[in-house]
Amino acid sequence: MRLKKVPTTPFSDQRPGTSGLRKKVAVFQQQHYVENFIQSIFNSVPNRDGSTLVVGGDGRFLNQQVVQTTLKMAAANGFARALVGQWGLLSTPAASCIIRKHGAIGGIVLSASHNPGGPEGDFGIKLNTANGGPAPESITSAIFEETRNITEYRLIDTADLELHQTGIQRIGDMLVEVVDPTADYVSLMRELIDFSAIARMFAGGFRLQFDAMHAVTGPYARAILEGELGAPVGTVINGVPKADFGGHHPDPNPVHARALFDLMHSANAPDFGAASDGDGDRNMIVAPHLFVTPSDSLAILAAHAHRAPGYAAGVVGVARSMPTSRAVDRVAATLGIHAYETPTGWKFFGNLLDAGLITLCGEESAGTSSNHVREKDGLWAVLLWLNILAATGKRAQDIVREHWAKFGRDYYTRHDYEEVDSVAAERLMSHLRDKLVCLPGQRVGELSVAAADDFRYVDPVDASMTEHQGVRITFQEGARVVFRLSGTGTSGATLRVYIERYENDRERLELPPADVLAPVVDAAREIAQIEAFTDRNEPSVIT
Ligand code: VG1
Ligand code: CO
Incomplete structure (x- = not known):
């Protein structure tokens, strides 16, 4: 085990976009490409000496390999501790939750979200900061500057870590803690959502179909829906994460989650249908014979959030990305709270959430979340919907129609x-x-x-x-x-x-x-x- 300083030359195309650096797998497979970007991230994190880093990804092709590289580089860059999801898995919202809960300085999340995976697909690397949210523009610009000037990267030359079992290992002076990717997230959901009310609803025969699209949400959805809430086994479909997402776009919309969409429009439709994306931050909601647009879903959640324990005190403000429909603004006006309008991308909600100006926020691209983390959170949105159905005793399609009748x-x-x-x-x-x-x-x-x-x-x-x-x-x-x-x-x-x-x-x-x-x-x-x-x-x- 020794510290290696590897000379390198810059790549010109490492500018992070709406959500980190996202490219074809083949681009990331170029020699030093991953290392250059990770070192550039580390260079832009001051005070990393002695701090904790969270590492994990959505399980797509290259995930394991880049987790290993990131850990070896983190150990050579002064981090004292790394928390990594078992099998290298962490959904984006779970990474956000773990960063916040364990006082990490930030996290490296490996995902290209809803883009296809596999060797011919896409890969991505994003940095989240100590608040658990995507790095803001000031930091992503600084990272880009680093990538243009990089001359060397550092790593500890050692064997790969064992990521299949939870427990503590060590690389050089850095402790590596392999954690259950779902545990902290499940506890957080238990605080926010009325699990017993939803469990009673399932016990009463309520039927849900949740399509995890062979992506990272599978283990989370199974643990919560089929485990904690007692929904029948089989409620979660495509629940095993695959490196190529079964060859599909793990994009929860009527086009890519077609099978679920068709089921919800069939004579055999269950009471509620939902799906999530590659890294678990997006959600699709479908009531029987009624697709709920993400913009409507945000508005409906804002109108009913107070029915869940985590939001009983009410919603202080809301935000939506500019292209998201103005439906939530109408709810805000009725509640007498402010509705903020931000650019596309979750990083713009961070300051509003940190300053306590908003409780809920969302995007038309199937992202919804609240102040419980600093990322969008697909499964959370589904659980809040279920909580609302359990608390009101109403059918999802009626909740939507009543919303339109009241707000247009x-x-x-x-x-x-x-x-x-x-x-x-x-x-x-x-x-x-x-x-x-x-x-x-x-x-x-x-x-x-x-x-x-x-x-x-x-x-x-x-x-x-x-x-x-x-x-x-x-x-x-x-x-x-x-x-x-x-x-x-x-x-x-x-x-x-x-x-x-x-x-x-x-x-x-x-x-x-x-x-x-x-x-x-x-x-x-x-x-x-x-x-x-x-x-x-x-x-x-x-x-
Ligand atoms: C898209 C969406 C945006 C979302 C972003 C990341 O960005 O429009 O709303 O925040 O993806 O989502 P763009 O720039 O392609 O329109 V995710 O779930 O792909 O991390
Ligand atoms: Co995503």
């Missing part, structure tokens, strides 16, 4: 144009930005533009400013369109077009979303000249 409905859809030529995508965005000033007042098809801007966020806590976070156009008819480029894609550019329209006419609450949104979709295509710029006449994915 924000019809919502997202169109993604994937693997578009990057230059063409940039041109489309700059064309849009150029015409922002002249859009208000214009008539586009059936709609009239009310306002148009390029979203800029000033953090209310530290006044940091983040610009160019997406073009948003609102229409006089209660509709809105947002355009932005994805920061998590791994090939070409992905144009995301977010489309919504508010209806509060009682006769118009149960229409097919595609019909209600069609004029808004047409307006979006026309304003952004999508086909002219991208050569695509249809999106690749509609969710």
